[in-house]
Amino acid sequence: xxxxITQDKIAMKKxxxxxxxxxxxxxxxxxxIRKAIMEHKKTxxxxxxxxxxxxxxxxxxxRYQVLELIRAEKITDFGDLQEELDAYNPLIPDGKNLKVTFxxxxxxxxxxxxxxxxxxxxxxxxxIQIVGFDPVYPIANxxxxxxxxxxxxxxxxxxxxxxxxxxxxxxxxxxxxxxxxHLNYPYETEALPDGITESLLRDFA
Numbered sequence: 001x002x003x004x005i006t007q008d009k010i011a012m013k014k015x016x017x018x019x020x021x022x023x024x025x026x027x028x029x030x031x032x033i034r035k036a037i038m039e040h041k042k043t044x045x046x047x048x049x050x051x052x053x054x055x056x057x058x059x060x061x062x063r064y065q066v067l068e069l070i071r072a073e074k075i076t077d078f079g080d081l082q083e084e085l086d087a088y089n090p091l092i093p094d095g096k097n098l099k100v101t102f103x104x105x106x107x108x109x110x111x112x113x114x115x116x117x118x119x120x121x122x123x124x125x126x127x128i129q130i131v132g133f134d135p136v137y138p139i140a141n142x143x144x145x146x147x148x149x150x151x152x153x154x155x156x157x158x159x160x161x162x163x164x165x166x167x168x169x170x171x172x173x174x175x176x177x178x179x180x181x182h183l184n185y186p187y188e189t190e191a192l193p194d195g196i197t198e199s200l201l202r203d204f205a
Contacts (some may be wrong), residue, residue, distance in 0.1 A: 012061050014089045015062060017082065017085070028073070041055075042200055043195045044057070046196060048187050051115070052126075052180065055100065055103065062089070072205050096204060098203055100160065102157075102160040103155050112154065113132045116154060118148075119184055120152045123146070130145075130176060131164050131177060140156055141157055143157065167204045170200075176200075
């Protein structure tokens with residue numbers, strides 16, 4: 001494994017074995033890599049109301065998570081490494097979509113249990129709108145269901161598909177609005193900061 005791929009690489013690229021580092025090489029570079037990723041994540045995170053956060057995933061974030069997993073679990077076997085890539089690569093955007101980890105954040109356990117019972121189905125009602133076009137609703141939790149008839153989960157994985165026209169409008173400066181349309185959590189963002197929209201636009205081919 002060798003050092004490769006920097007922030008300049010396109011976000012929709014998938015991770016390969018050649019993009020990884022040995023555990024020893026990663027240990028040496030980890031402080032620098034962590035600092036860069038923490039700064040990068042600031043452009044990939046959007047709060048929605050007081051208790052929800054959208055984390056927009058991309059190549060850099062997923063590669064970092066794989067490297068952290070390799071370090072923690074001391075993974076060196078190429079077959080095991082490929083299994084991890086097969087699990088994480090689907091979370092990287094494909095050129096016309098955005099991939100999001102949606103998190104409901106209630107620090108108090110009792111409040112969290114109550115609110116998750118009240119927010120069943122919220123994962124289907126988090127829309128992203130490029131102003132001038134209809135809102136885009138997510139394809140939620142393609143890997144496995146995360147809601148039951150009793151409660152929703154605090155973590156959901158969402159995929160948003162955009163048309164060429166939406167993408168072009170966003171590139172030309174159209175505003176983005178993110179909304180929760182759930183009756184028990186009705187919030188929407190104001191205009192997203194330029195740093196965030198610029199980062200998200202790099203997810204599109």
